[in-house]
Amino acid sequence: MENTVPDVKILSEFRAILGPKGYTDEVEMIAPWLTDWRGRFTGAAPALLSPANTDEVAAVVKLAAKHRISLVPQGGNSGMVAGATPDKSGEQVILSLRRMNKITVMDAEDGLICCDAGVILQNLHEAAAAVGRRFPLTLGGKGSATVGGLISTNAGGTQVLRHGTMRMLVAGLEAVLPDGSIYNAMAPLKKDNRGYDLKQLLIGAEGTVGIVTQAVLHTVPALIDRCVAWAGVESPAQAYDLLLFMQRHGRDRLEGFEILPQRALNAVTTHIAGTRPPLDTAHRWHALMEFVQDEPGQIPPNELATQLLEKAMHENLLGNATIASSDAQAEAFWKIRDSIAEAERAAGPALQHDISVPVSAMARFIEDESPVIESTYPGTKTLAFGHLGDGNIHFHVKAPDGVDVTSWYAGDGKAITSHVYNRVRAYGGSLSAEHGIGQAKIDEFERLADPARLAALRAIKNALDPLGIMNPGKLVPLA
């Protein structure tokens, strides 16, 4: 079964639904949306559709189903796995949700906010703050990432430790299904046992079984204060013990716990202007912690962090530690963490793996697997950093100095990536912790997926999207 290339007549039908504001086939208007955020995938599209509301999305999908036109839903185009990029065939039409950007605070007391799919994360943050609340999910692309994309990729970020991924923050949802029908589950029900939870199915589905058009989102109370701390530790294992200690004593006052090796700190202080090591002592590994206060009467985060770090030092859970003495210093600590990828790029080409294993196994994974890779592929350097508290590490492998980059990526690079994912599977882990599958990981996903699981995913995809028009080529490797 092949899907149809949209011809001029079909395109004119889309234009008739959407009007001039919602339709373009001008090459220059479409071009910026054809390449993924990381610049590794570039596709083609005969038109860019920008519906103004759910009814228009439904009409577009109905028409697409009628003519068997493939649709590629797109929000901020800031995904990491090219899940919103069309293929090169020129058959796939981009369906942008960006014009749908209304935010409605439903009930500030309940903390629920209703958003169109195209609402940009930064704007959601501001809308929540305006009513004394906080939307706790945040990530680097917040200036462009949209609510629909965040839901469709079950986005993560640095606040997951306490607040969970996007899945935990969705109270209600509306989507257009592959036949153009509208699935409305916007009522924020805390309990609902009417069968399979379609909402859960649509979260993280990358637009392959429906297009998220609206959502009701949970918020949390606004922060009163925070404290960012930095600790030097010996190893990932010691960092894990420190994490458990902080969770046991800090409970939900601990909102973030990130780790990085000395090698990452060196790369940042070498390549990123204005950064310097938070500690004047040398350590093999480092942990960045954020403690928060969002309830009046709680012990201030600074005081809590001081107490806990002193106690942790006394229990030999860290080598040295410091607390940011100002908001500027807190931002400087976070800047080190957030600049690792940029610093690494400046240092040379590297493979990037967004992986997860059970939290309790992550330290062992890093300690056991890094030397194997470095000795099997001489000259490579591993760099594991990120969300230890979520069992989610960005496991990067830097190419040896002086190699021909293109041939290295195609040869050893490919082998290393397969090796990393093989090991992740041996730990029961995931080759995609927070970025999704998209186009970038679909082959490796197919290679490594449990056959029972893969068969179930294919069955669901084919059952809900029998024409195969919803973001084909993404997420689910079809036979």
Add this chain to the structure above:
Amino acid sequence: MENTVPDVKILSEFRAILGPKGYTDEVEMIAPWLTDWRGRFTGAAPALLSPANTDEVAAVVKLAAKHRISLVPQGGNSGMVAGATPDKSGEQVILSLRRMNKITVMDAEDGLICCDAGVILQNLHEAAAAVGRRFPLTLGGKGSATVGGLISTNAGGTQVLRHGTMRMLVAGLEAVLPDGSIYNAMAPLKKDNRGYDLKQLLIGAEGTVGIVTQAVLHTVPALIDRCVAWAGVESPAQAYDLLLFMQRHGRDRLEGFEILPQRALNAVTTHIAGTRPPLDTAHRWHALMEFVQDEPGQIPPNELATQLLEKAMHENLLGNATIASSDAQAEAFWKIRDSIAEAERAAGPALQHDISVPVSAMARFIEDESPVIESTYPGTKTLAFGHLGDGNIHFHVKAPDGVDVTSWYAGDGKAITSHVYNRVRAYGGSLSAEHGIGQAKIDEFERLADPARLAALRAIKNALDPLGIMNPGKLVPLA
């Protein structure tokens, strides 16, 4: 397509897989498992299969698929909607998970516990307590309800306000899919973005797309102390304001918030020996609250409750309040709440509706809908009580005194139930908040379900269980 009646030869193949301990076709051994908990549905089954482990479950399912034998998975047989009861055809075989009852504490520090599907909730509570932890979900049937059943019905209970339903407590899961393949997602990954979340699909699926065989469950720290408080209020609306106040100031120290009308209190103190009103003042409505401490150094729950109740009284959010002065008194307060159904039975026949609407709409629902029913059907009395904090009320309607019960159930009773569910739908709510659909609600579910949603559920059911052998007749109304 009709499924097969298992003949002697097929039954002997099941026996060969399971051995004498795992197989019976003796009428007296099967009889206790043919009627649902509420005694409203009785079926027939030619055999009761009791596998000892996942491999045996897989072999049973494979054999069932080969011969097209329908399987009815069953745990403690304590569900409320006859989801684990075979139909009357005599074609359906019961697959009991009760022999699979191992509990393994994986990592006390992580708080994760691994359970076979047949583990009884009470035993899970004890296993968690033995390592200084708590499994926070609890309900009346805890002495018989099993982990597999709790997952397959996404069970609720009185602690959902703080800890969520079963869905929130499952970290990992294993299931046998309808073709007999084993889906293993036991690794407790905090982040995993590899496509549709099958774990979420299996939770609440009532065994219609797979049989849950094992799970890894979250626990929470053991309680240090608790305080149970009782308040008299004017109305559900005032109770809702009180709830918001307690959530705002008590945060996650508030673990339960239940409401009941004076009529329910009267029924309990009249019909249940040893109960008496907690307050000596008269109130139209009552709220039962539980405050907990599970972190050292927190203000004791008694003190917290006293402060908050005084403040709430000062703000006119309640009429009068009292705090249980001993654990025995705390139990006495809870006994009132837990005896409502029993007291009501003693008072006469009634319809029971387990419904949810958005939390903020529940007070209005109760206040607007109750008088309509009582005036439309003279002599009926409504009784709304339960989990206000979850937007989940048990909305009962007592039959007029002296009616012929059988004909009332078939006539006005049926009309009233349809009316209640119609109104629930108008509020965007659910006709099954925590009990599920099973056999008991499948017709009303089909009548009221959003067609887009129903079509999706059918497509998923047919795709994953094309032979229709997994608990047929439950949850998903097939065309």
